[in-house]
Amino acid sequence: MCGIAGLIHRGKSADIGSQMTSMLQALKHRGPDSTGYALYGDKGTKDYIMRFKVAEQEDLATGFDIHDIIIDRKNTVDERLKDMKVKVKDEVQVTEYAHRYTLSFDGDLKRVIDFVEDVEGVEILSMGHALELIKDLGDATVVSEQYKLGGFKGTHSIGHTRMATESDVDIRSAHPYWAYPFNDVSVVHNGQLTNYWTNRRDLERRGHRFMSDCDSELIAVYIAHRMDEGDDLESAMKRSVDHLDGVFTYLVATSNQLGMAKDVMAAKPMVLYESDDLIALASEEVAIRSIFPHEIDTFDPYEGEVRVWQS
């Protein structure tokens, strides 16, 4: 089933970490397997923020050596960043397997990303000036506490609670997906894509990489591909509604935009609240009401509809 949620504050920063946690916790019944956040913090720096993991949570139960292996992997990442002349200005170890780095670099970022991800077990969850992508097993409260997301200030966010159906319960199959290699682009999805493999093979032939077997990742890569071909976000999303087959409602965020798209049969729910200074949308109204205790006017976007909002 899965639950998705998004919110965007127009022209101001707010405690999006706590707000998104409330929304996702209200959607827990739609999918308790994993929870993910794409949080867009305050911009204004040229530095990159890289969120990455060096193992899956379940790997920790695979033997005594894994703890040393994890340290080795992290050290290899550091060496490779140094080789690529990337300056690590700040680093935070969030969990035993998840890290947040602040990087300074002005070269070919895709080469750096590919070089780092070449280390076994390493996956870059996000890279960008504003985007911080966090995902792990458990419900929103668990993940929020684990990654200390309460008090995270920013302009907008998308999130996901996952009911695993077509791929495993692990972090690599959890949402959101970062639209590699585009900075600050992320996707969450509720639904199933029925032309996944056809599109995946096509995109792989064009040089794009997939980190999971989850059909939702295709949307992120597809949007990245279309933007690489020159589409803006809205055009890419409109094209996706015709190109992707199946039932889906998905949300995309960039450094300053939030977009939603619904398939042509409107088979997956989405409820939208729109005011002058805030847009909030979710699979169920209870998620929106979790940050608005008072009565609000909401509505369902229609089939095939694409909408994009600016922060």
Next chain:
Amino acid sequence: MAKLKKESESHKLGMHAEQLAGRTQQVFFSPSADENFVYHDSIEVDFDKVAEIDAGPMEIRDVNLRIRELMKEGYGTINVKNPSAKHSLGVGILNRLNLNFEGSLGYFGCGLADGPNIRISGRVGWSCAENMMSGTIVVEKNAGSTFGAAMRGGDLVCKGDVGSRTGIDQKGGTIIVGGRAGAFNGFMMQRGRIIILGDAGKNLGDSMYDGTIYVGGKIEDLGVDAVEGEITEGEEKWLEAKLGLYGMEAPNGVKNLTKIVAGKQLWNYDNLEPSEKKLVL
């Protein structure tokens, strides 16, 4: 279940097109008629006896149980404050009751209703009034998809816009939409009526077996086997009366509503029994 009548006001008005040969499930419920009480455990309630529930801090199950407790105590009017878009509120009420929700409901609200008059001041999520049997449900704002799915009787009204697949598999009763409706409305409907005063999305009435759809605005396109019909004088009277009950009007008058019915050209409209069909095939 309300008393089954072969003849009814709608038949007198010449609106018997939806009746399939040899059988009917049409039920005409009158909230003022005592004989309509059929459930052995129906409760006598006093509509002047008013109670209030604050659903805000309560679990869904507790709200529904509290409604039943109050009915057993004879309360005929129950006002529910702060429903907060919770799911499955007001379900399975098989009794006369005035039930007012002061706010919005989530998914599956008021399903299986058989008798109550329900008003929701806010919006409802997906699958409101699923399998509704009789009574009235009025939503003052918008509704999500599958509004009135498999509905069998009563009046279901949304004064705002509705999502997709309104009246899917509808088997009776009337659905009224004040605004716009999404795609696939009346999909596989079997009986009953849908009145959409605004625009209707694509595939309207797709694979409908019977029943009637009226549209006041533009129709994006018709579904398989859905065709335009002519509105009779009797229908005009009925439409005006029905809309008037809820303070609603067709945008350009009921005469200018577009009527959609089943073309009955699909394979399932031949005269063969399923066993005979196998032999032919």
